[in-house]
Amino acid sequence: METSKKRSECPLSCSLDVFGDKWSLLIIRDLIFYKKGTYNDFLKSEEGIATNILASRLKALEENGIIEKSAHPESKAKILYRLSKKGIDLLPIIVEIYIWSDKYFSMPLEIKQIIKEAKKDKDKFVKQITKELKSQ
Amino acid sequence: METSKKRSECPLSCSLDVFGDKWSLLIIRDLIFYKKGTYNDFLKSEEGIATNILASRLKALEENGIIEKSAHPESKAKILYRLSKKGIDLLPIIVEIYIWSDKYFSMPLEIKQIIKEAKKDKDKFVKQITKELKSQ
DNA sequence: TAATTTTGCTTGCATATTGCAAGTGCAAAT
DNA sequence: ATTTGCACTTGCAATATGCAAGCAAAATTA
Secondary structure, three states: OOOOOOOOOOHHHHHHHHHOOOOHHHHHHHHHHOOOOOHHHHHOOOOOOOHHHHHHHHHHHHHOOOEEEEEOOOOOOOEEEEEOHHHHOOHHHHHHHHHHHHHHOOOOHHHHHHHHHHHHOHHHHHHHHHHHHHHO | OOOOOOOOOOHHHHHHHHHOOOOHHHHHHHHHHOOOOOHHHHHOOOOOOOHHHHHHHHHHHHHOOOEEEEEOOOOOOOEEEEEOHHHHOOHHHHHHHHHHHHHHOOOOHHHHHHHHHHHHOHHHHHHHHHHHHHHO
16 A cells, blocks of 8 residues: 555545555554554454554555654664554544444454454543553 | 455454445445435446446445345336445444544545534434335 | 437457566574 | 574566447437
8 A cells, every 4th residue: 555645635535645554454453452552462462463464554554644653671682563543533433433333233342342442432542542642 | 455354353344345345335424425326327437437346346235234235216227325324334434434534534515524523423423314214 | 200319338459457476685583 | 604584576367447439229300
């Protein structure tokens, strides 16, 4: 996925140009909910992203200002990927997808539980997680 | 995009298997906000979807229960595509994408105006449009 | 009534994207 | 000094996308 010229002025279309593929939101999910942050973390996710695709997605997400590279506190060999403000702001979208899923898919209980909490008070849930992410 | 077996039990991943591509949400946008309903309507959208891709997306959306074919009131030659309940329920996701876009993209004033209204009271906005769609 | 246009597709083919396996260079651990 | 871990890159096959042309049934026009 090269950083392509936008297809139209429609903000939905522009948004999909940024994260409208099968992998980007899963990487962002890993950053938000599973506290993953390194290349190998993402590689190990159960969906099994191919290594070259992961590299290209990370590059695109960085170019689009969704994530940022930073030094890993433990080792110079590691790179820590972190969500930018712009990336953290995608959380409400992901929450709505989860809530939609909850209506139409079955899923592991642990996730169902998280969604239940999110539904109870969306704004509170989003603010809570946003705060956590920013403090990292 | 064939109707592929799911990559994982993650509801986000499953959702992306349904609408996580560059075109599906644009078709749904057209159904929701532009009152489009026929094959040619979708073809004419400014993003310029290819005819074979449109056909494959409509088929997939139908197989996933997001849209339904119905008889067109004006003509037997025409087919009216309509959102199912499951499809209408995607509206909160699209609204959140719009709201995110509003923060990070510039866009036509008319759309900015719609988003402004959506932000004022999300629930009201969603309910209003849902009602309209169901009454069609 | 016959010819033309509209509608919703399908088909063929070139190009682009994805997926898989193997390899590379640097850092860190043994 | 050697092996392992990490973040990639490369090559190539498989799949998906984009573009142009074609096609059958219905609707319109002549």
